[in-house]
Amino acid sequence: MWVLAFVCTSGLCAAAPKPGAKPDRKGEIAQLAIVLDGGDDEAAAKAAATLGESADPAAHEALLDGLAFGLRAPVATEALTALAKHPAPPDVSSLKRYSTHHNPTVRSSALTALSLYPDPVAHAAVVQGLHDPAGVVRGAAANAAAKAHVREAIEPLFALLARGEESAARALAAMADADLVRKLGDQLGKVPDASLALCLGLVLRRPDFGPDAERVEVVRAIGKITDQAAVNALTDYLDATPKNPPRQSRAEAEKMVEARLGGGAK
């Protein structure tokens, strides 16, 4: 019913259906497809969103068709997001095509969408996005890499971390396991202290990261960072974790903070 309502408010409905009448889903989708390909960007974007909400394969096809014939940037952004709501393998080539669009917002949307596809082509596109000249696109690619746990992205993410990119720190933190934490610790002196502290701090705060022995390693790695950001990361960890039950990682973090701050007990 809401699809129909949208179409009607968009002026695309010749006559309102009779109350209680069974909605003509195919007709609605066809109408939305027409709007999607129309000249009104706002209506087309809404049509894309509406199509994305539908689980009907025809809606998905309509989105793919619209993307194939070429959508204007604001519409494409919505359509890419909508497409990924019901991921299907054929989507990848369409998303990849838009992942190198001239418009950075479109690229970002495509990369975000690609994170939902466990496909080597999708992963390769995400990795390529990390090389993008536009920071916003690199950020989207980093988020996508983290979300999809793209292992091939780790090396370029380290390279971005070395350039102080916060999105890379966040992505690596999200992807980190014990082995990756060790590699991150080895980056001391090779990447900006603040970025490394942020990254390790975020690892520490991940509820799924553990056991505590591994968190201790993270705390110790942070402890080697002289930048104030290290203290901030440890303080954030202390703030985010209860004193009880006692954790060695918390205790070590507390000691380090006290030592750095000159004895002020937390």
Added chain:
Amino acid sequence: MKPRRHLVLVLVLASLLASCGGPVFHLTSPDNDQTALTAALSRRQLPEQPAPLNTARTPRVFVLAAGGGGGKAKQLIAYDLQRGAILWKQDADVQSRIWVGGNFIVELEGKQLVARDQQTGAVKWQTDVPGEFIGATADGERAYVAYKANASTWWLAGYDGASGKQLWKADADGVLGAPMAHGGIVYAPYNQQWLSLIDGATGKIAARIRGIDEGISMLRVTSRVAYYGSKQGVFRLDAKSASGKRADSSYVQLVVPPQLDKTTYGRDTYDPIQNAYTAADRSRILYAAPAEGMQLDAYAVHYFRFVFGFDHSGTLVWAYSNPRVELVASEDTGAAIVAISQTGDLVALDPANGAVRLDQNILTGAGAGLVLGATFDADGWSPPAQGEKTETVAALVSIARDHDARFDRVKELAVQALAKLPGGEVTQELLGVLADKRAPQHLKDVVVDLLVARKDPASLSVLTAQLAAHDDFLLQTEPLALGPVAKAIAGLGGAKLDPAALSAALVALQSHLDAPTTQVADLVFVIDAMAAIGGGKERPALGSHLLLYHADDDLGSDPAWDKAIVLALENHGGPGERELLRQVAADPRTKPSLVAIIRDALAND
């Protein structure tokens, strides 16, 4: 006054002038008398074969070098080219170039003309120049000096080479240029238009040439041939010179590229500055006449650090680039192009192909400073050829990549010559110029035009390799000359291309077509290139590209992009592509400018 009475008066005046001992050089001497000229020329004592002038007939170079530091005086150095050894060196405050005689040399030190023994460098004699020095010269027996006595009188004087005794002197009522001696005859330029041939033993005029359609301001003498002329062209001095005209003389105007401007056929005899070694000695046309006439098979141009060889049509066929420092003096001996650099490196080049037959430093251990200039006495000499390689490509590349801004125009010449050579290696070098951040933009523009005009199928893989670089934040790379490279590839449209190279090129081009940051200015060339060489394989990619951006506010509204993509699909596509264009034109979102171009393109469908 009646004509007969006028004639009589002229004759009387002429007679009076002659009887009262007027100047030797004056306007009314007989000109262009072929009999007199032939006789004068036949009196020259010239070697049967080209040979050095010195009595020993040993090839030599006489070098003037700055002191070796610590305020030392200049040094005169005589070098035996045959043996490859210094004959002698002497401290001397030489103010002029060096002129070579039989067993002596002469040069100017202060106001003194100084003759030195050619075997030892010791001073043989010296004499005052009693006026403003105009020039000097020497032959086997004598030295000659031209000087200006006062505002209206010039003198040419002959001196015995052994003793320095003045043998004669002849005055002139007009400007004398620097003379040149040649086997007992002295050539004395006069008033920019005449060349007098003086008997070196007596000072008497033996003949006189008047240039009718070209002035005479340049003189050059080798052991057997004398040349005269101006910046415009060069005459060989022979019996035909009596005509005074270019058309009836042994005369040539050599083609010199405009980039090598200010080069001359020889020194300007009226420029007193050129009595010393100057920059004029570093931009010289080098030539050697055949047995008769002036039909040259080849010639060269010395231009500061560079020497370029040309064939008879003026096509550049070889090049030599001297490392780092300029060549300060050069000579065509007829058998080799010889030159010496500021640092004393002596080079000898094969005149036919520029191969380096000799490259050695003659000042090693001499304790001398920079070479200021040199005079070669080496006519007919060449080091033996030993199958040396020609390094023209390397030389041209070296010139093109040179960062000395003084030679920007020479670099153009180098890249133009390079572009005429086939092969991927040359294309690679041209691309190197484009990638050089210090290369002047104008040179890059020239290279782009040359790459486009080159149409060398063998270069496709090199051009494709150039497309490997993309705008990449992590790798810190960006495309290098993407538009020009694509343009050059487009120039290969219609050529027979290696299929593998073609496929690789299309892949590379498509990577830029799809790249997010390819600028429109480059994109249109990428599209053109894909259409030009694709042979249909490019259609899907171009069609997809059109669809992706047909409604885009930036690309879709760009007239250059509109035109490029529509023409690529319309001209190189089939029915499917035309149908695609029709659909795009019918799409209400398509930008109006794009619709208009599509409709124009499909107007005849």
